[in-house]
Amino acid sequence: MRLGVLDVGSNTVHLLVVDAHPGARPLPAHSHKAELRLAELLDGHGAIAPAGVERLIATVAEAVQAAEDKGCEEVLPFATSAVREASNADAVLAQVKEATGIDLQVLTGDEEARLTFLAARRWFGWSAGQLLLLDIGGGSLEIAYGIDEEPDAAVSLPLGAGRLTAGWLPGDPAQAEDVRTLRRHVRAQIARTVGEFTRFGKPDHVVATSKTFKQLARIAGAPGSGEGLYVQRFLGRAALEEWVPRLAAMTAAERAALPGVSEGRAPQLLAGALVAEGAMDLFGIDALEICPWALREGVILRRLDHLPAMGPQSTEA
Numbered sequence: 001m002r003l004g005v006l007d008v009g010s011n012t013v014h015l016l017v018v019d020a021h022p023g024a025r026p027l028p029a030h031s032h033k034a035e036l037r038l039a040e041l042l043d044g045h046g047a048i049a050p051a052g053v054e055r056l057i058a059t060v061a062e063a064v065q066a067a068e069d070k071g072c073e074e075v076l077p078f079a080t081s082a083v084r085e086a087s088n089a090d091a092v093l094a095q096v097k098e099a100t101g102i103d104l105q106v107l108t109g110d111e112e113a114r115l116t117f118l119a120a121r122r123w124f125g126w127s128a129g130q131l132l133l134l135d136i137g138g139g140s141l142e143i144a145y146g147i148d149e150e151p152d153a154a155v156s157l158p159l160g161a162g163r164l165t166a167g168w169l170p171g172d173p174a175q176a177e178d179v180r181t182l183r184r185h186v187r188a189q190i191a192r193t194v195g196e197f198t199r200f201g202k203p204d205h206v207v208a209t210s211k212t213f214k215q216l217a218r219i220a221g222a223p224g225s226g227e228g229l230y231v232q233r234f235l236g237r238a239a240l241e242e243w244v245p246r247l248a249a250m251t252a253a254e255r256a257a258l259p260g261v262s263e264g265r266a267p268q269l270l271a272g273a274l275v276a277e278g279a280m281d282l283f284g285i286d287a288l289e290i291c292p293w294a295l296r297e298g299v300i301l302r303r304l305d306h307l308p309a310m311g312p313q314s315t316e317a
Contacts, residue, residue: 002029003303004072005296006063008056008104010039010082010138010162011211011265015063016296017070022304025122026297032066034059035264038082039139039162047088056092057099064100076299079104080112081139081160109156113142115298117151120207122301123293129204132197134279135294136212136272138162141190141279145197153196157189161212161265161272169271172251179248182271187278194282206285208235209294211265212272216240217290218260225260233290237280244273 001021007014017030036059041052048056060077067075083089084106097103107115117133124131133151135142139160144151168182213235218224220243222233247255247270256266280288 001073002071003300004063004067004070004075005299006060006067006075006077006102006104007296007299008036008038008060008077008079008083010080010140010160011035011037011268012138013056013059013063014296015066015075017067017072018300020300020304026300026304030066030070032063034062037138037162038086039160040166042086045087046085048083048086048092053092053095057096060096060100060102060104064102074303075102076303077102077104078299079106080137080295081109081156081158081163084108085139085158109140109142110154112137112140112295113144113154113156114151115302116142116209116295117144117146117154117298118149118301119293119295119298120209120291121149122297123291124205124207128207130201132203132206132283132285133291134206134208134213134276134288135210136161136208136275137210138268141275143193143197143279145200145203152200155193155196157193159186159189159275161268161275164271164275165268172267174248174270176248179270179274183274183278186274187282190275190278190282197283206283206288207291208276208288209291212269213276213288214290215261215265215269216243216273216276219243219258222290229292234287235276235290236287237277237285240273240277240280244270244277247273 005016013034013036015032018026020026043049116135120133130147133144137160141157141159144154146152217233217235220239223231252267255269256263
């Protein structure tokens with residue numbers, strides 16, 4: 001069957017169309033992406049402003065049309081932290097459904113972590129042993145650990161690259177004191193959770209998903225996307241530690257000129273690097289491997305497995 005996964009995230013609205021059936025890996029057929037930056041469209045009360053709601057509805061409608069054009073039998077629509085934490089989330093979801101017919105299912109942070117872990121487990125297989133997963137999104141950081149497809153521990157922290165940039169790094173380039181303050185905040189937040197994972201022992205394999213980690217790995221020397229999906233890509237802590245002060249000294253435009261860094265993501269890269277560096281340091285990770293699959297693939301796999309619902313339900317396009 002041809003499925004569409006509609007991911008309303010903190011940075012983008014992304015429709016991924018795949019050809020999939022149980023027991024086989026989903027094959028990407030089409031990708032439709034639009035930058036929305038919902039986290040930057042909140043008013044002083046933490047609500048998505050009317051202009052933001054209008055943009056969200058228009059963007060979802062475009063994605064629905066793209067799904068129809070590509071022959072999707074089903075669309076699996078979900079939203080993550082930006083919608084989840086908006087003070088007017090229920091009203092926004094109702095407006096989206098009325099205008100587009102799409103019933104966005106809001107994932108909890110725990111569901112995000114578990115579905116992303118499922119995708120990583122399927123990608124690397126059982127031979128990878130105990131997996132520790134890190135995922136930096138626009139609004140949150142997800143961490144999960146386990147040996148099965150369901151992690152033994154999973155947490156979501158409000159340490160997304162977009163959220164932190166908007167709230168902590170107003171300058172361009174960032175002010176040194178702002179960077180130090182954010183660094184302390186990030187590490188304090190992560191340190192509170194380390195014990196939940198270290199009690200299970202040392203992981204056999206550490207993996208990371210998300211655009212932030214992919215871009216950090218790329219500027220640190222990992223192969224570019226043109227090398228193909230199945231080329232191994234790693235990010236070492238030593239290389240990342242060298243890059244953090246360099247990124248802090250750059251403007252967003254200068255970061256955008258780095259290999260693999262998009263103009264839209266460049267402003268957030270410093271905050272993302274501080275989170276990645278803090279996580280790798282506090283968890284004692286010398287190097288991690290980049291996983292091509294993430295939350296969207298996890299949603300697809302869960303749907304194909306016909307397991308009890310754990311997040312979004314299918315909605316006909």
